Amino acid sequence: MGGAARGEIALALGLLCISGIVLWQTLEIPVSPIYARVGPTIIPMMTGVGLGCLSLALLVSALRGGWQTDEEKEYTPDKLALGWLGAGMLANIVLIGPAGFTVASVVMFTLVARGFGSTQILRDASYGLAFSLVAYIGFARALGIKIGAGPLERLIDSLFKLI
Amino acid sequence: MESLQHLASGFAVALTPINLMWCLIGCTLGTAIGVLPGLGPALTIALLLPITFKVEPTAAFILFAGIYYGAMYGGSTTSILLNTPGESATIVTALEGNKMARGGRAGAALATSAIGSFVAGTIGTLGIAFLAPVVVDIALKFGPADYFSLMVLAFVTVSAVLGSSAIRGLSALFLGIWLGLIGIDLQTGQARFTFGVQELLDGVNVIIVAVGLFAVGETLYMASRRLSGGDEIIPLRGSLWMTKEEWSRSWKPWLRGTAIGFPIGAMPAGGAEIPTFLSYFMEKKFSKKPEEFGHGAIEGVAGPEAANNASAAGVLVPMLTLGLPTSATAAIMLSAFQSYGINPGPMLLTTQPQLVWGLIASLLIGNVMLLALNLPMIAVWVKMLHIPAPLLYAGILVFATIGTYGISQSPFDLVLLYVIGTIGFLMRRYDFPTAPVIIGVILGPLAEQNFRQAMTISAGDWTVFFTRPLSASILAIAAFAILAPKVYELVASRRSGALIVKS
Numbered sequence: 001m002g003g004a005a006r007g008e009i010a011l012a013l014g015l016l017c018i019s020g021i022v023l024w025q026t027l028e029i030p031v032s033p034i035y036a037r038v039g040p041t042i043i044p045m046m047t048g049v050g051l052g053c054l055s056l057a058l059l060v061s062a063l064r065g066g067w068q069t070d071e072e073k074e075y076t077p078d079k080l081a082l083g084w085l086g087a088g089m090l091a092n093i094v095l096i097g098p099a100g101f102t103v104a105s106v107v108m109f110t111l112v113a114r115g116f117g118s119t120q121i122l123r124d125a126s127y128g129l130a131f132s133l134v135a136y137i138g139f140a141r142a143l144g145i146k147i148g149a150g151p152l153e154r155l156i157d158s159l160f161k162l163i
Numbered sequence: 164m165e166s167l168q169h170l171a172s173g174f175a176v177a178l179t180p181i182n183l184m185w186c187l188i189g190c191t192l193g194t195a196i197g198v199l200p201g202l203g204p205a206l207t208i209a210l211l212l213p214i215t216f217k218v219e220p221t222a223a224f225i226l227f228a229g230i231y232y233g234a235m236y237g238g239s240t241t242s243i244l245l246n247t248p249g250e251s252a253t254i255v256t257a258l259e260g261n262k263m264a265r266g267g268r269a270g271a272a273l274a275t276s277a278i279g280s281f282v283a284g285t286i287g288t289l290g291i292a293f294l295a296p297v298v299v300d301i302a303l304k305f306g307p308a309d310y311f312s313l314m315v316l317a318f319v320t321v322s323a324v325l326g327s328s329a330i331r332g333l334s335a336l337f338l339g340i341w342l343g344l345i346g347i348d349l350q351t352g353q354a355r356f357t358f359g360v361q362e363l364l365d366g367v368n369v370i371i372v373a374v375g376l377f378a379v380g381e382t383l384y385m386a387s388r389r390l391s392g393g394d395e396i397i398p399l400r401g402s403l404w405m406t407k408e409e410w411s412r413s414w415k416p417w418l419r420g421t422a423i424g425f426p427i428g429a430m431p432a433g434g435a436e437i438p439t440f441l442s443y444f445m446e447k448k449f450s451k452k453p454e455e456f457g458h459g460a461i462e463g464v465a466g467p468e469a470a471n472n473a474s475a476a477g478v479l480v481p482m483l484t485l486g487l488p489t490s491a492t493a494a495i496m497l498s499a500f501q502s503y504g505i506n507p508g509p510m511l512l513t514t515q516p517q518l519v520w521g522l523i524a525s526l527l528i529g530n531v532m533l534l535a536l537n538l539p540m541i542a543v544w545v546k547m548l549h550i551p552a553p554l555l556y557a558g559i560l561v562f563a564t565i566g567t568y569g570i571s572q573s574p575f576d577l578v579l580l581y582v583i584g585t586i587g588f589l590m591r592r593y594d595f596p597t598a599p600v601i602i603g604v605i606l607g608p609l610a611e612q613n614f615r616q617a618m619t620i621s622a623g624d625w626t627v628f629f630t631r632p633l634s635a636s637i638l639a640i641a642a643f644a645i646l647a648p649k650v651y652e653l654v655a656s657r658r659s660g661a662l663i664v665k666s
Contacts, residue, residue, distance in 0.1 A: 093577045145569040146572055
């Protein structure tokens, strides 16, 4: 049995926290006396207890050396790449409301491509633009799904009206 | 023979030009996403769920079923040429198929896998047509307690028996059940786990969970190890026409694979991995040239590939007749039924005969289309493997946003998507299966509903699950399924321990 595995311990503790939240929130659900026997808390309670037991079992296994394969354990995740992706997602959340789907998508597309090691920013941005325009026309125009309209989308919509 | 009559009426539905078009779109899209690493049928159908507001149910399910079958065909192409199994069910195909491709026999490997998929898919689909009415007759006797036990069985097998670790599988399942419980309790109107957030009152949409785990999680994972060296794409070599010897070595494995895959898939336990592995070892045993196994034996591609497709067909039996999904894709399809207000279950065949039989007939047609799409046009699909990773994954993330933001145009959903995506990344890195989460989200609330109905009928008597013979025996099977491997392990380790002591 090797030493304790740090990543797995953190994971098990995180899951233990979640099970704690589940139990705490279950106790917060008000139960009307009519439903007392088979009320809305029975299954949540079972879920919380189940999660708690499972996370304890995971913790034991983590303290005994964890379960990750050697290959995965030795691999250090590329933090820079993950950072670019995180930036892309954040930009998307912030931009999609005010700037619309297309702008938000192009920015995310370019940042994610950068994260995967591409350095041709202009090429990526133009691919991203073409891709999100096709997606916008396909989803919003053909299927009628609203996916966030900004200035650019309104322009496209008015172009469609002209045709 | 009643099934044949129904099937004929099903063909009348499926052969209309508009439904043929949906079937073709589904098969093409399915093959494409099957070929592309990182995309799967569950994710694709989840992204397309919003069309259920626009398109009538029969057409939507014909599209979804085409994607479902198409992904199986496309997935094997990637396994053979890239050695990156898209799904756990195609691991075995990669084993021998990739060796064949390296030996310059990619053509034959692709051919035997496509034709095997066709044979198994066709027989499996006919199996649905004949088995479904039989299962319905049994299912009509089920009460809420029996249903609850059946769901427990599905939970146990999907998460604890099929994966690499029971504890991790069950953790994923419970996480899913919890996500499924978030929102307003339909029976009492009580808000549960909403933390005062308005957006959570309607619950966590399964689209967000599926897209987060499969698309965002996968993209983060691939980015985190982008330098680990890409797989080499083996150029397409060798004739697609199988030689006489290859035919004679293939047809028996196809049939044997189907015979293993369909019944296992149709059980309320599900899982496509077990039949593919069983088929692999069976072919190794039956083969006249067992020494070729590990170096590119055609039987090792033909059998598992047929088993995979037959079990994919089998999974539709419990889904349609019991409303019991046993794979992530089936769970997403179930949520499509829910979005139409249709309840899959024993009544589905009587209330929606057009839909069910049209779907089955369209699966048969789809199989023919897929054979035509996959063999002569294989070069087109291989080209898709050359899309550079930065563009592919950037595109996947943009698609993920569309599917999520389209639900209610709420940035909160995007935050939720990326949080679940991060969880998906951690699950991938620490070897947790993700399918049980989806099953938990969909099946959890249904299990709760049945549980409470059963308890209400029995006036709060817990023993109802053990006194009803049906329910009791299903629970016994579930307990056996979870305990038997442990007991076996214990006995085996004791024995080897005893041997060491003796020596």
